[in-house]
Amino acid sequence: MSLFREITELDKLLHEPARLAIMTALSNCESADFTFLQSLTGLSKGNLSSHLAKLEEAGLVNIIKSFVGKIPNTNISLTEEGTNAIEEHWKRLDEMRTNARLWKPEIKTAT
Amino acid sequence: MSLFREITELDKLLHEPARLAIMTALSNCESADFTFLQSLTGLSKGNLSSHLAKLEEAGLVNIIKSFVGKIPNTNISLTEEGTNAIEEHWKRLDEMRTNARLWKPEIKTAT
DNA sequence: AACAACTAGTTTGCGCTGCAAACCAGCTTT
DNA sequence: AAAGCTGGTTTGCAGCGCAAACTAGTTGTT
DSSP states (O other): OOOHHHHTTTTHHHHHHHHHHEEEETTSSSSEEHHHHHHHOOOHHHHHHHHHHHHHHHHHEEEEEEEEEEEEEEEEEEHHHHHHHHHHHHHHHHHHHHHHTTTTTEEEOOO | OOHHGGGOOOOHHHHHHHHHHHHHHTTTSEEEEHHHHHHHHHHHHHHHHHHHHHHHHSEEEEEEEEEETTTOOOOOEEEEHHHEEEEHHHHHHHHHHHHHTSSSSSEEEOO
């Protein structure tokens, strides 16, 4: 029961599909640049930009802007906090599902 | 890459934490009543009511109202469509994660 | 040199949605 | 008979995600 209640406390910041994809991707590489994430997720530049801004504000990602030759480049990586957060998030999702699977297939009432 | 794009096509109706919890719960029992779902999820009656209304509108759950003695009782179960939808949703989440895990831990660029 | 088109993003505006709070109807206890 | 349960529904608004518009600089093209 209690494991289920946790799902309603899931961090919306991480659970939003676009950001879940971004964070999951970042958790499996050292870093990625803006354009890579854009083609990975299929998001528009605008959406990606604002999602990244939110993740940065929350302290979950580091965003480093530089120039590669003459061309601006935005490199994104997880902070330690971000790494922990996305790991924890997937753990909660797993727990919810496996917890439900332990049920007997009966009719559930409140009493 | 393509598996990742799917995440941005995740059904928002199902992905919302409260509804994900409701649907996952229902997928592991024959049916459940309103009060059971409320204590399971910790949602207020108001929220639960409107979430269920949306799921019903979408044809994902059946809602049967009756009286148990003198007390009204609302019983909720998945439709076949609902059963398929939640199963498919979890499958997509799994695919995203496992796909990311296959990556080499390098720096990802667009080129 | 001037102009169009492209790269790499950011900002803005609005429609939708989830949530809390208010409300409703009937039952029950005092 | 009134206060307080149970079992919900409706309402209002704040916040969010998205598309479109915009910014800033680079690379052809003529």
